Amino acid sequence: MQRDALLTQDELDFIRTMQHNPQLNERDVTSSLLVNGGSQIRDLLTRLAANEQVTLQANFENQQMTFPLHLVEDEFHAMHLRLGVPSIYEDGPKIRPWRLALDEPVALENIKGQPGPLWVHEVSCKGVLLENRSRSKPPRQFALWFSPSGYERISLRGIFERETDRGLFAYHLSQNDQDETERLRQYILQQHRLTHPTMHL
Template identity: 75%
Template structure:
């Protein structure tokens, strides 16, 4: 009498290879935070994070990274502090959000994916610096999509602030959709890591 097998040999080999793959067993060290300051310090930070906006700030040359702290519950119902995606500011005459200067401008797209007349030169989590191509006046507001190569599209809404001396137009971004803002911050953080790997090592 032949015994029924639950897994084929190929399935068993695959599971064993996954189990022994060291890359799959690594935790995401960039988002976890361990506090080794004793129970009182942990309790204080946990209470503050639960009732107020708690952040960690890091200063690097002329840049300031502000990481929000969030309370998360794991599968064992233990509460931990987790780092969120940072906001990056640069120092100068006034502190302003760090701007990512794109190597080549990217056209904002409409819902169908067709390029608009607005081409992005610089992006921050709060605004864009764009060129208006074609013979149109800069729109007072826009609701378009930002589609950098290799990333999922990000919905953006902007309001015209001013024209620069270089003939570009500064738009302030609406912070209405938290998910889209978070995705834009993640894109900017990823680019910041590529430009400043020494900060994120």
């Protein structure tokens, strides 16, 4: 390399790798929202988002996706509306959160990463369906870690609701940490994209 070169060969290789990585070049379509409805509508949405919980709902076949709208400030101190990670619901006799049925059950882990007797069969943003592989009764509540393959583990807190006809145990999730809730919704959205690719074109 020439002595007066601005970048080393390693730096050039790194930049080329970044440019050719398709994941890094994908635009996150759910991150920003452009409102073309005139200043009155924009001002109204901005005021509502600043003071209330505002959502955008989309219906597709038998499913609903509800996106929270957040007010964010950019580097120039201008306020913009941004779409959050959606909650996904199924229509039916009763609207309920979309459940991801896992191909293989995943054991819930303790803080040290050791698997326990509770195995996740289905998960939604509001609850989990668990198998109890111990001889003792399932706990009334739990605070454990969900570690799906290829994804960062997520803290879950559940409160027992009922036993199903299949002998599984339904728990309502009562997440205390907003970051953990958001990570669970991100995971469910990612899996929903794989399960229903036509909805995410």
